[in-house]
Amino acid sequence: MKNKKIIHIITNLEDGGAEGVLNRIIFNTHKHYNHKVISLMGYGKYGYQIKNMGVEVKCLEFKRGYFSIRGFLKLLIFLKNNKSDILQTWMYHSDLLGGIAGFLTGHKKIIWNVRGDGKGLINKKYSSKIVLYLCSKLSHVLPQNIITCSYVAKKNHINYGYKNNFNVISNGFDSNVFVDSFASRNRIRHTLNISEDEIIIGTIARYSEQKNHKHIILSLKEYLKSKKNIKILFIGMGIRKNKYIINLLKKYDLLKFFILLDSKKNINEYMNALDIHILASKFGEGFPNVVAETMLCKIPSICTDVGDAKFIIGNKGWVVKNADSFSLLKAVKNAIKLKTQFPNLWNKLKDDSRKRIKSKYPINKMIKAYEQNWN
Numbered sequence: 001m002k003n004k005k006i007i008h009i010i011t012n013l014e015d016g017g018a019e020g021v022l023n024r025i026i027f028n029t030h031k032h033y034n035h036k037v038i039s040l041m042g043y044g045k046y047g048y049q050i051k052n053m054g055v056e057v058k059c060l061e062f063k064r065g066y067f068s069i070r071g072f073l074k075l076l077i078f079l080k081n082n083k084s085d086i087l088q089t090w091m092y093h094s095d096l097l098g099g100i101a102g103f104l105t106g107h108k109k110i111i112w113n114v115r116g117d118g119k120g121l122i123n124k125k126y127s128s129k130i131v132l133y134l135c136s137k138l139s140h141v142l143p144q145n146i147i148t149c150s151y152v153a154k155k156n157h158i159n160y161g162y163k164n165n166f167n168v169i170s171n172g173f174d175s176n177v178f179v180d181s182f183a184s185r186n187r188i189r190h191t192l193n194i195s196e197d198e199i200i201i202g203t204i205a206r207y208s209e210q211k212n213h214k215h216i217i218l219s220l221k222e223y224l225k226s227k228k229n230i231k232i233l234f235i236g237m238g239i240r241k242n243k244y245i246i247n248l249l250k251k252y253d254l255l256k257f258f259i260l261l262d263s264k265k266n267i268n269e270y271m272n273a274l275d276i277h278i279l280a281s282k283f284g285e286g287f288p289n290v291v292a293e294t295m296l297c298k299i300p301s302i303c304t305d306v307g308d309a310k311f312i313i314g315n316k317g318w319v320v321k322n323a324d325s326f327s328l329l330k331a332v333k334n335a336i337k338l339k340t341q342f343p344n345l346w347n348k349l350k351d352d353s354r355k356r357i358k359s360k361y362p363i364n365k366m367i368k369a370y371e372q373n374w375n
Contacts, residue, residue: 004085004374005034007107009075009098011091013037013044013057015206015237015263017289018090018115021149021171021366026050028367033374036082038075040094065127072097079105086374089143091115092131099142111373112143114166117307118156119283136161147373150286150308167373170308171287172366175358178296180350181272188273192233192259199230199336202274202299204267204290205281207238207245212280212304212323217248217258219325220332224257230336235261235270271297276335279303282322288312295357298350302331312361316353 008026013019023046026035035055039047040062051057058078060071079087079101087107089098095112102110118132139146139162146166148154154166186196194200201220205211213234224230239245240262249255264270271277277294278301279285285307292312294301301317303309310319318331339346 003033005036005083006086006088006374007036007038007079007082007084009038009040009087009089009094009101011039011093012041013039013047013050014041015045017171017287018113019044019046020289022046022090023049024172024174024363025367025370026053026055028363029371030055036084038078038098040071040075040097072101075101076105079107083107085109086111088374089113092128092135095143096131096135096138099138103142110143112139112146114146114148114153114157114162114286116284116286117150117153118160132160139163139165145373147370148286151311152307153286167369169366169369169373170361171289171292172361172363173289173292173296173357174363175296175354178268178271178293180298180354181269184269184272188270192273194231194273197229199275199339200233200273201230201276201278201332202233202235202271203278203280204235204271204294205279206236206263207242210281210284211236212282213239213245214248215280215282215323215325215328216278217245217252217254219328221252221254223329223332224254230257231259232257233259233261233270233274235264235267237263239263268293268297271299274299275339276332277301278328278332279306279309280328281306285309291317292357292361295353298354300335300346300349300353302328302335304328312357314356316349316356 008022010022030053037050037055037057039059042059047057060074062068062071084107087102087110089095090113099110147169148166149169149171151168154168158164203216240260249258271294277299279288279291281304287308291301291303291309301313303313303319304322305319313319320327320331
C-alpha cells in the first residue's frame, strides 16, 4: 500500500537539472508514494518516462513566456479534484502559480523548490523579475518550507526578501549510471572520428546566454590555433545548427576544432569520450548537475564560480572567475599540462573526482532528505 499523496507542479519536463532530479526522485520512491505530476507546459523529455512508471502526468500546455488563464483554470480544477498530503512545486513560475492554486484549493502542506541561484531571473526580462519579486513576498505566507539544492541560492534568495525557511538538499547521483567506461570512450570517439591521442574538451549544456558558449570560444581561440591535437565538443539542445555559434567559429577560422551536437539520450557515454569538462555559465546555476555527473565518470572539471560549483569540485578540479578569459585559459593549460606531463597525478585526479561525488552526493542521501520533508 502506498503512503502519502504527493502532487508535483513543475514548469516543464524538458531536459534540465530540476526535471532530471524530479525524475530520479519519482523513480526511487514511486512504489511507496502516490505521486502525480503537473507540467505547466508539455511532456518534454521526462514526461513519458515518468508516465511509464505508472505515475499520472498532466500537461497544461502553457506557451513559453506566456500566462494562460485557461491553463490556470485547469490547474485549479485538477487540484480541487485531487487533494494531496503534500503539494511540491518546482522552480519559480510553478512556485508562484502552484502555490497560489494550492492555497485557493485548500492544500494544507505546500513545499516550494528553488533550483537556480536567483541571478538567472535578475538577468532576464522584466516579467521574470516580477515573478521573483512576487515569490519573495508570498514565500512568507504560502509554503511551509522551501527546498533548494544550493547553499549559494539560499543566501541569495534570503537577500532578495525570501523568508528564511530554507532546507538545503544537494542533488544526488546514481554512481551505477554515471561510470567511467573505456568501451564507451572508444565507441563515441570512433563515432566522432577522434583518435585516442587527441584531447577532447567538452561542454554539455543547452544553448543559452546563461551557459556562455561564446566565452569558451573567445577564451581559447588563439590557443587552439597553436595546437593540432585538441578538439572542443559542444553538446546540448539548440547546439548542432546554431547559427550564432557557427558564424562565430567561421569568423575566427575555428570550425575544424569544434564538434557541435544536439542533446543525447546516452549522455553518460559521451561524457566518457571527454578528457576535460568545462562549464562556463555566467549565472543561474544552483547546483550544476553536469559537473558532478562528469566527475563521476572520472572526467575532471573546470567550472566558473557559479552556484555550489566550488563545493562540488572542492580541490578535485578548477573553479575559475566568471567571464574571465585569462582565468579559464590558464585552467585549461594547467589541466592539459597535468594530463600530458604528469599522467600518474592525472589518473589520481580522475579517481579522486569520482570518489568525491560518490561520497558526498549519493542518490540515497538526497532521497532520504526529501522523504523527511514529506513526513
